[in-house]
Amino acid sequence: MKKKLIAGNWKMNGGLAANEALLKALRDGMAAIASPCDVAVAVPAPYLAQVQALVAGSGIALAAQDVSAHEQGAYTGEVSAAMLKEFGARYVLVGHSERRQYHGETDAVVAIKAQRALALGVTPIVCVGETLAERDAGETEAVVKRQLAAVIHLNGHCISEIVVAYEPVWAIGTGRTATPAQAQAVHAVLRAQLALASGHAERVHLLYGGSMNAANAAELLAQPDIDGGLVGGASLKAADFLQIMGAAS
Ligand code: PEP
Numbered sequence: 001m002k003k004k005l006i007a008g009n010w011k012m013n014g015g016l017a018a019n020e021a022l023l024k025a026l027r028d029g030m031a032a033i034a035s036p037c038d039v040a041v042a043v044p045a046p047y048l049a050q051v052q053a054l055v056a057g058s059g060i061a062l063a064a065q066d067v068s069a070h071e072q073g074a075y076t077g078e079v080s081a082a083m084l085k086e087f088g089a090r091y092v093l094v095g096h097s098e099r100r101q102y103h104g105e106t107d108a109v110v111a112i113k114a115q116r117a118l119a120l121g122v123t124p125i126v127c128v129g130e131t132l133a134e135r136d137a138g139e140t141e142a143v144v145k146r147q148l149a150a151v152i153h154l155n156g157h158c159i160s161e162i163v164v165a166y167e168p169v170w171a172i173g174t175g176r177t178a179t180p181a182q183a184q185a186v187h188a189v190l191r192a193q194l195a196l197a198s199g200h201a202e203r204v205h206l207l208y209g210g211s212m213n214a215a216n217a218a219e220l221l222a223q224p225d226i227d228g229g230l231v232g233g234a235s236l237k238a239a240d241f242l243q244i245m246g247a248a249s
Pocket residue numbers: 009011167171172173174175209210211212230231232233234
């Protein structure tokens with residue numbers, strides 16, 4: 001059975017001193033977990049070098065929060081997949097709903113970004129999820145299937161090389177979590193779609209994200225198609241993030 005993956009998304013939070021304190025607490029806490037799940041932290045780009053040094057040898061993988069759709073060149077402010085690779089990023093979030101919502105990222109752009117990451121050996125964590133309006137209109141399944149379809153046949157890559165995170169937009173940062181049954185229902189849809197496309201559907205990590213916390217993680221992670229979590233707010237508090245890791249280990 002594959003290990004669960006717990007990825008923290010720090011979003012635009014952190015600072016040199018705060019990062020150091022948080023990662024020290026995580027390292028110390030993880031030492032007490034007998035067989036920890038896979039763990040990653042997605043940090044703001046300026047802190048990649050600092051966090052790369054701080055997580056060395058800890059079992060915590062480094063992740064970035066976004067990658068450019070371009071390889072290199074005149075794209076002011078962008079960070080390429082090659083740059084992420086150079087700083088030891090193992091994963092990169094792609095198509096987070098905040099990127100789709102505030103930066104107009106389309107399914108096509110998300111697919112190009114995932115392709116760029118894969119080309120450099122950085123695993124994309126592709127985020128999918130419906131808005132509240134889409135859920136209320138009964139469109140959840142159609143929306144997540146469309147978003148997943150965009151990345152299911154990336155050139156020259158097997159679907160098992162990507163991680164998929166189901167993050168209902170209405171549950172992100174709102175304190176409102178999908179119930180385990182609601183989350184599992186969507187994960188089952190995604191797994192079935194993956195199975196139609198590939199013989200490796202079971203190998204794909206399907207993460208749940210949206211107000212996952214120390215209190216609700218165990219029940220969510222017990223669902224058969226939930227292979228881990230993408231954790232925002234609770235990943236900034238060492239005690240909470242450690243409890244979520246504990247529930248996944
Ligand atoms: C996220 O940013 O991906 C997320 C799930 O945030 P939160 O856990 O704070 O809802």
